Amino acid sequence: MSIVFKPDETFRGDYSYRNSDEAILRFPFPFPDDQYMYSVNMEPHQPKGASAVYEHGFDVDEHYIAECRDKAITLERDPGRCQVLPHMQMAEWDTLELLMDSLSADYPEHFSLSKTGTDFGAHWTWINRPLGIEQSFVFGDAATLPCGPFEYITRQAQGDFAICDQREDNLFLDAGMVTSQADWSLDFNVGMSFMQWHGPVPLAHQAGVFERALKYLLMIRQGQPVRRLNWTMTVNPRLDTAPETFPEWGPDRASLTPENIGRKLHLRVELQTLWRLPRSNALLFPIRCYLASLDELVRVPKWGKRLSRVLATLPPPLAEYKGLSRFLPTAVAYLAAFDDGSAISKGTEAETAELAAAI
Amino acid sequence: MISSGLKLKVVAVNDIAPSLRQLSLASVDGSALPPNGAGSHVLFNLPGQGRVHRNAYSLINPPGSRSQYDIIVRRVPTSRGGSAAVHERLQLGDVIEAQLPANLFPPQRRARQHLMIAGGIGITPFLSYLQDAGVKASGYALHLCCRESEREVFAPWLPAGDPQVFFHWDAEGHRLDIPALLARQPAGTHLYVCGPAELNQAVLDAAQAQGWPASQVHSELFGAASSGGAPFEAVLKKSGQSVRVGEDESLLEAIERLGVAAPCLCRGGACGVCVTPLLEGEAEHRDHYLSASDKAQGRLIMPCVSRARGARLVLDL
Numbered sequence: 001m002s003i004v005f006k007p008d009e010t011f012r013g014d015y016s017y018r019n020s021d022e023a024i025l026r027f028p029f030p031f032p033d034d035q036y037m038y039s040v041n042m043e044p045h046q047p048k049g050a051s052a053v054y055e056h057g058f059d060v061d062e063h064y065i066a067e068c069r070d071k072a073i074t075l076e077r078d079p080g081r082c083q084v085l086p087h088m089q090m091a092e093w094d095t096l097e098l099l100m101d102s103l104s105a106d107y108p109e110h111f112s113l114s115k116t117g118t119d120f121g122a123h124w125t126w127i128n129r130p131l132g133i134e135q136s137f138v139f140g141d142a143a144t145l146p147c148g149p150f151e152y153i154t155r156q157a158q159g160d161f162a163i164c165d166q167r168e169d170n171l172f173l174d175a176g177m178v179t180s181q182a183d184w185s186l187d188f189n190v191g192m193s194f195m196q197w198h199g200p201v202p203l204a205h206q207a208g209v210f211e212r213a214l215k216y217l218l219m220i221r222q223g224q225p226v227r228r229l230n231w232t233m234t235v236n237p238r239l240d241t242a243p244e245t246f247p248e249w250g251p252d253r254a255s256l257t258p259e260n261i262g263r264k265l266h267l268r269v270e271l272q273t274l275w276r277l278p279r280s281n282a283l284l285f286p287i288r289c290y291l292a293s294l295d296e297l298v299r300v301p302k303w304g305k306r307l308s309r310v311l312a313t314l315p316p317p318l319a320e321y322k323g324l325s326r327f328l329p330t331a332v333a334y335l336a337a338f339d340d341g342s343a344i345s346k347g348t349e350a351e352t353a354e355l356a357a358a359i
Numbered sequence: 360m361i362s363s364g365l366k367l368k369v370v371a372v373n374d375i376a377p378s379l380r381q382l383s384l385a386s387v388d389g390s391a392l393p394p395n396g397a398g399s400h401v402l403f404n405l406p407g408q409g410r411v412h413r414n415a416y417s418l419i420n421p422p423g424s425r426s427q428y429d430i431i432v433r434r435v436p437t438s439r440g441g442s443a444a445v446h447e448r449l450q451l452g453d454v455i456e457a458q459l460p461a462n463l464f465p466p467q468r469r470a471r472q473h474l475m476i477a478g479g480i481g482i483t484p485f486l487s488y489l490q491d492a493g494v495k496a497s498g499y500a501l502h503l504c505c506r507e508s509e510r511e512v513f514a515p516w517l518p519a520g521d522p523q524v525f526f527h528w529d530a531e532g533h534r535l536d537i538p539a540l541l542a543r544q545p546a547g548t549h550l551y552v553c554g555p556a557e558l559n560q561a562v563l564d565a566a567q568a569q570g571w572p573a574s575q576v577h578s579e580l581f582g583a584a585s586s587g588g589a590p591f592e593a594v595l596k597k598s599g600q601s602v603r604v605g606e607d608e609s610l611l612e613a614i615e616r617l618g619v620a621a622p623c624l625c626r627g628g629a630c631g632v633c634v635t636p637l638l639e640g641e642a643e644h645r646d647h648y649l650s651a652s653d654k655a656q657g658r659l660i661m662p663c664v665s666r667a668r669g670a671r672l673v674l675d676l
Contacts, residue, residue, distance in 0.1 A: 040630040087468035090422075090493055097394070118391055118425040120492070140492075167467055168574045215647040216629035222393055223363065223459040226625070278394040279422045279491075281465040 003110075005130060009066035012073075012248075017237035019296050021355050023062055026052040027292050029300075029348045030229040030269050034309040036318075038204045040212050045225040045273050050348045053271060056106040057225065058099060058157060059288060065130050067158045067180075067239065074179040074240045075155070080187045081242070082151050084163075084175040091163045091175065092150035093120070093140055094277035095284055099153045100126055115139070128156055150175055159271075159288035162186075164194075166281055171217060173197055174282075180239035180289045182232045182268060183323065187244075202317040217283060222276040230270040230287075232322040233331075237266055237291045256327045261334050262295040262359055265327065267307070294334065299355040302345070304338035311335065365392065365401075365457045370427060372451055376512045378434040379480070380446055383427045387454055391425040397491035398464040398484045398579075401428060404456040405444040412441035413587065413607065417483040417579075418460060419516055421490035428460075433480040464553070464579045466494050471547030473499040476537070476562050478554020479509070484579055485553065486516045489524075499523055504535055504558060537565045553579040588643070591667035595619055595676040596638055610662040610672075619676060621662060628664035635660055640672035 009017045019027070028051040043049075045057070053059045075081055084092060104113040104126075112127040120140030127134050133156070137144040145152045154161045154177035163175035171194045178186040189197045194214050204210060220226060234241055235252040256264060268291055275284040298304030311324075312332045319325050345351070371383035386392050395401075395418045405412040416430040432445040449455075464484050466473060473494050475485045482503050488494050489501065500523045503513070507528040517524055527535035541550070541562075550571060552562040559578050566576045587607050594601040595614065604613040611633060614621045624632040628646030637660045644654045646661035653659050660674070 040625065042625045042627075042630060044626060087493070090468070090491075094394075118394070119421070119423055165468055166465075167469070212629040212647045216625060216627050219627060221459065221461055278399075278460065279396045280468065281396050281399075281462045 003060065003062055003064070005065045006062050007065040007069075009063060011066070011070040011237055011239045015236045015238070017063070017066070017291070019292055020062060024292060024296050024299060024355060025350055025353070026061075027297070028053045028229055028269050028271055028290055029297070029303050029306075029350070030231045031306050031310045032347050034306060034344075035313045036310045037315070038201075038207065038209055038318075040209055040216065042213070042216060042226045042228045042274075045227040053288075053290070054227070057102045057273070057275075058106070058286065059271070060103070060107055060110065060158065064158055068131060068156060070239050071155060071179045074242075078242075078244055080244075081179050082154075082177045083186055083190050084148055084150050085165075085191065088150075088163055088165065088175045088280070088282070089142075091165070091277055091280035091282040091284075092142075092148060094280050094282065095161070095163060096149040096153040097139070098275060098277065098284065099157055100124075103157070131156060151177060157286075159286055162285040162287070163277070164283040164285060166218065166283055169218065170194060171214065171283060178242070181242055181287070182230075182234075182270065182289075183241055183243055183246075185243045200321070202321050203315070217274060220274055220276045220283060222278050225273055225275045227271060227273045230272055232268050233324055234266045234268045234291065235264055235327070237293070239289060239291075253323070253326045256330055258330060258334060261327065261330055262298075263293055265331055266291045266293050267297060294331070295359040298335070298338045299358065300350045300352060301338075301356060302349075302351050304335065305340070305342070305344050308332070308335035308339040363459075365459060367403075367428070367455055367457050369449060369451055369453045369455070372449070375431070375515075376509065379431055379512060380434070381429065381431045382445065382449070383429050384455070384457075385427040392428060393459050394423045394425055395420055395428065395460045395487070396462050397422045397466050397487040397494065399460040399462040399487070400464075400484075401430070401460050402458045405441050406448065406455070407440040407444050410440075411607070412444055414441035417464075417487070419483050419486040422487060422492075431480065431483055464551070464577065466491060466551075467549045467575075467577070468493055470497055470549035470575075472497055472545060472549070474540075474544055474548050474550045475499065475501045476535070476540075476550070476552045476554070476558070477501065477503045478552075478558035479505050481552075481554035481558070481579070482513055483553075485551070486513070488551075489516075489518060489521075500525065502527060502535055502540065504528070504554065507533075537562055538569070541565050541569055541571070549575045549577065551577045551579075588666045591669070592671045593667075594639075594671065594673040596673055597676055604666070609664065610660075610666060614662060614674075614676065621676060623663055626663045628661050631661075633661055633663050635662055636675035638673040638675055641668040642666070642672065643668045 047055050100113045103111040110129050114125045116123045122139050124139050125136045160178045160180055162173055164171035165174040173189055173192050176186040198210050238249050241249050271288040273286050277284055319328055366387040367384040368387045370385045373381040375381050400415045400417045402415045419429050432442055434446045435442045466488055477485050485501055502525045504527045510526045552559050590606050591604050593604050598619050600617055602613045602617050604610050622632050624630045631648045642660040643666045645664040
């Protein structure tokens with residue numbers, strides 16, 4: 001379990017982010033079938049699964065240091081990316097405890113946690129070696145941390161985090177740390193209910209997907225987290241694709257050519273997990289973002305074929321909603337070269353331990 | 360963290376009243392327990408005479424407790440055996456299995472004030488509420504309706520001399536006037552009631568009559584959808600096997616126990632992956648996936664959560 005960090009990667013500017021061979025092989029490829037449609041694709045978040053990213057509750061990979069730096073840059077430029085409504089304080093501490101307990105147990109060479117006790121008022125010491133942090137604080141006393149507990153710990157974890165308050169048989173997005181989102185605004189959505197923030201998604205409402213999903217989420221129990229995958233595509237390995245910064249990344253959608261699309265167009269997969277928090281009874285909703293370029297993905301032959309077929313048959317409303325319309329024909333034409341039309345098995349597993357040669 | 364069950368050891372037993380026994384339970388291996396929340400309960404497997412009783416009890420600990428769980432169990436005269444097991448058979452050192460805490464009765468975090476009405480042993484969820492930092496910060500009042508002689512029983516768990524704790528009993532000048540209490544609450548108050556059915560209904564009726572929003576009225580309900588129920592026989596026509604589905608397992612779990620591969624995904628009745636044709640027998644549908652007409656036609660079933668209404672089901676598996 002030795003991670004080789006790449007601390008100097010960038011997710012903006014020169015976009016130096018690349019995946020190692022190991023990172024490509026563990027990528028959470030999201031398509032089990034040759035055609036894609038929305039479904040209630042939730043399953044228990046257990047260590048066994050089709051990808052190594054499921055092995056731990058909260059996955060840390062080679063991009064950890066660089067991603068935390070990019071998150072800090074985004075927050076510096078726009079503090080509104082982290083918001084916590086006043087009644088969510090107990091949920092903040094639940095989240096800090098869950099992340100610190102999990103990371104220190106799953107990656108002991110990188111994170112350590114010592115406690116004089118487990119209740120509010122106890123003295124804890126947290127060590128984060130990759131980021132060079134050592135912090136002693138009083139569990140339950142925000143004045144002993146450099147910032148609020150939710151902001152403090154989510155700055156040190158990859159991906160976005162939302163906390164939903166559960167009340168009135170509904171979920172409300174009442175806290176969030178959102179710096180690697182696929183084009184939605186925390187500032188706009190904070191405080192909304194489940195149906196409200198899912199309003200813009202096409203087709204899924206008619207299929208009853210959200211009603212069933214909400215009932216399922218309300219019943220999630222402590223100790224039994226669940227997960228699902230969501231996906232879209234991004235030009236350049238850019239984490240900050242928020243509405244607020246659209247002028248910085250939106251125009252890149254017109255920059256793709258048959259010559260550069262293999263390098264620049266990335267599949268963006270979100271591993272969404274859901275955790276019942278103990279004291280607050282709130283629901284923690286981490287959204288962990290994985291990026292891989294077309295050229296990286298086609299080095300797994302099955303994935304190249306599958307991706308080609310999924311994109312070629314994607315329903316236009318979905319392509320529109322996911323922001324793919326402008327470059328989708330170019331992507332489909334590019335990927336056709338990697339699809340010989342042969343039958344491939346259902347499921348998302350790579351089915352190879354060796355990658356084909358780099359493009 | 361990720362876990363499906365707890366192994367607990369009884370570390371303290373205190374008879375605090377003729378029909379009330381307080382228990383403390385810790386983890387068998389000394390590890391930290393999952394933290395509890397105010398209003399949460401734990402479902403215990405209590406050893407009975409030739410069977411296991413699964414009973415849920417509210418945790419009266421301060422929220423976040425990890426060293427032990429404390430409960431108070433009332434001896435129910437008409438008990439099917441669970442409370443009798445606790446009062447007559449459970450001893451110090453006994454090991455019992457339990458599920459992780461679940462919470463169907465949490466304090467509402469945006470309440471301007473929390474008004475709690477308890478009847479007798481129904482006070483137990485509120486004992487943890489009173490130790491919740493958020494509840495204390497918002498302001499609260501607790502009204503306990505009990506026998507006059509029982510006022511002191513819960514004192515060890517109530518803040519000493521708390522002016523916001525009121526006792527009521529059935530005597531002139533001491534009864535709780537529910538409508539008057541509700542009528543003088545400020546807007547934004549959330550109302551919680553936990554007690555015998557009569558008390559719960561009186562409070563809910565009074566709240567409705569006064570126009571309290573339903574979203575601000577909460578009553579304790581144990582026994583949400585679970586996979587348990589009466590045992591039945593499941594026949595798998597294609598594989599030619601049959602299995603007795605026990606009262607503590609789901610139909611899906613029984614099928615898996617047989618070694619038959621049944622597709623499934625969410626295991627919670629929502630995703631639709633496990634939908635199975637039902638050839639004979641009537642289903643008790645507990646899922647969120649099938650349409651009302653599918654359920655009425657009775658030719659499909661979701662084995663992860665649904666069961667049989669009768670003694671036998673035949674599935675096309």
